[in-house]
Amino acid sequence: MSDTWKIVMVASECVPYAKSGGLADVVGALPAALQKLGHEVIIVIPKYRAIDAEQFDIQPFLSPMGVWMGDTEEWCAVYKIQNQAGVAVYLIESDKYFDRDGLYHDAEFNDFLDNPRRFAFLTRAALQLCIDIGFKPDVVHAHDWQTALASAYLKTWHWDDPVLGGAASFLTIHNIGYQGVYDAGHYDYTGLQWGNFTSDKFEDHGKVNFLKGGIYYADLVNTVSPTYAKETRTPEMAHGMAPYLNDKGENYVGILNGVDYSQWNPEIDPLIPANYSRDDLTGKGICKRELQKRFYLYEDGDIPLIGVISRLAHQKGLDLLSGAIESVLDDMHVQFVLLGSGDKALERYFAHLPVRYPGRAGSYIGYNNELAHWIEAGVDMFLMPSRYEPCGLNQIYSLKYGTLPVVRATGGLDDTVEQYDEATGGGTGFKFIEASAHSIYYTVGWAVSTYYDRRGHWDQMVRRAMEKRFSWDDSAQEYVAAYRRAIENKKGL
Numbered sequence: 001m002s003d004t005w006k007i008v009m010v011a012s013e014c015v016p017y018a019k020s021g022g023l024a025d026v027v028g029a030l031p032a033a034l035q036k037l038g039h040e041v042i043i044v045i046p047k048y049r050a051i052d053a054e055q056f057d058i059q060p061f062l063s064p065m066g067v068w069m070g071d072t073e074e075w076c077a078v079y080k081i082q083n084q085a086g087v088a089v090y091l092i093e094s095d096k097y098f099d100r101d102g103l104y105h106d107a108e109f110n111d112f113l114d115n116p117r118r119f120a121f122l123t124r125a126a127l128q129l130c131i132d133i134g135f136k137p138d139v140v141h142a143h144d145w146q147t148a149l150a151s152a153y154l155k156t157w158h159w160d161d162p163v164l165g166g167a168a169s170f171l172t173i174h175n176i177g178y179q180g181v182y183d184a185g186h187y188d189y190t191g192l193q194w195g196n197f198t199s200d201k202f203e204d205h206g207k208v209n210f211l212k213g214g215i216y217y218a219d220l221v222n223t224v225s226p227t228y229a230k231e232t233r234t235p236e237m238a239h240g241m242a243p244y245l246n247d248k249g250e251n252y253v254g255i256l257n258g259v260d261y262s263q264w265n266p267e268i269d270p271l272i273p274a275n276y277s278r279d280d281l282t283g284k285g286i287c288k289r290e291l292q293k294r295f296y297l298y299e300d301g302d303i304p305l306i307g308v309i310s311r312l313a314h315q316k317g318l319d320l321l322s323g324a325i326e327s328v329l330d331d332m333h334v335q336f337v338l339l340g341s342g343d344k345a346l347e348r349y350f351a352h353l354p355v356r357y358p359g360r361a362g363s364y365i366g367y368n369n370e371l372a373h374w375i376e377a378g379v380d381m382f383l384m385p386s387r388y389e390p391c392g393l394n395q396i397y398s399l400k401y402g403t404l405p406v407v408r409a410t411g412g413l414d415d416t417v418e419q420y421d422e423a424t425g426g427g428t429g430f431k432f433i434e435a436s437a438h439s440i441y442y443t444v445g446w447a448v449s450t451y452y453d454r455r456g457h458w459d460q461m462v463r464r465a466m467e468k469r470f471s472w473d474d475s476a477q478e479y480v481a482a483y484r485r486a487i488e489n490k491k492g493l
Ligand code: ADP
Pocket: 020, 021, 022, 023, 025, 309, 310, 311, 339, 340, 341, 366, 367, 368, 369, 372, 391, 392, 393, 394, 395
């Protein structure tokens, strides 16, 4: 078997063009790391309205391209760009599906009703593009429910296609909480034939489940941390998918995400007020002051500043935080800032917090990448009380920025943060087990008392955290090993 492969990544997000969460960071960074290892990777994503064609010098590439949706052929155009790492990114233009504000939902967070059709179209278009340009992939790598159908198409429609027939299918689950479950009528235009609408494949309590069908057909499935891979084999954590993931046996694995340290590194980050390193943390103090100014907080270098950057979704446990944060602010000498958007009740709650705690609490409801960098650099501790967390990237960014994570010990949070040891000063953060407001309160209290009373330990932990490396180079090697197994599975070796 050749040691370098052709790989197609098909996904609904990719940094720097379109992002709602960590999926985009992964799809932006993994191909570059694979390319460094000698593989040829292309990325296919939608051309959303929000992508600025001029800013990125996006060029028309192919038009028109016909894509079969059930019994009808629909038409789109393809644009192309090389990303910063020299990876070719193809953008599928279809006004009907992608020329609207928002990736998945409108401004009120109502999901677009045609999401299954939009992403089935993207997936079929990506495969059609391979045929049209003669790109004969060894691996088609899909991400989450949006593109999970790729594995089914490869095993059905394209099984004997000269370009696609040999490709192994690989599916990464970034979040099992989103499975793409819709009324069965949506199955029609997938063209996947009703014979496959069975309870081991696509059928899910009478509905169609895109992720479930994708899992069935994929030659190999992974998720984004070893602990989440174990957790999702249990009924409590798998949102109904445990039996199907267990059926995959050895062909379901966990591979920890890496970090793009060209984007997230306080030594070179162009977005933050001052750069710094583990040998000279002066710049971190400046970042803290500037962040305090930006949020109208009292400027005080010695008060512990707690930060959150998050989608305001049930997964992230910020409703639990809303039950703890006022006690934290009432009882402890701390400051707090939050950047996030999502759940409307939580948006209202956190938007109002600064009014109740002037000078001590700040919030920005919305999406702001620059501010995310400011917060990583400017706060002392980063809070992630997630109910579940497949990997989590912000806590890993925090480590690099010398910002100690306070996290629930779940999924990738448990894999990347080492518990503080009060006896030795060891560890890189503070972990708790129970998903409750109480646990958040007490663990923040533990971190705050360490900041004030065991300052030597705190400073050691900051330096230790900044030394940790979660490099994409290592994770890419693991993906290569997993691709090899997928290719062997496909060939029946
Ligand atoms: P998830 O993908 O579940 O949202 P991750 O921790 O893997 O969680 O990744 C979240 C990514 O999205 C991080 O890069 C984070 O900085 C970014 N992010 C989340 N919310 C916002 C926001 N409101 N503004 C800017 N960046 C955000």
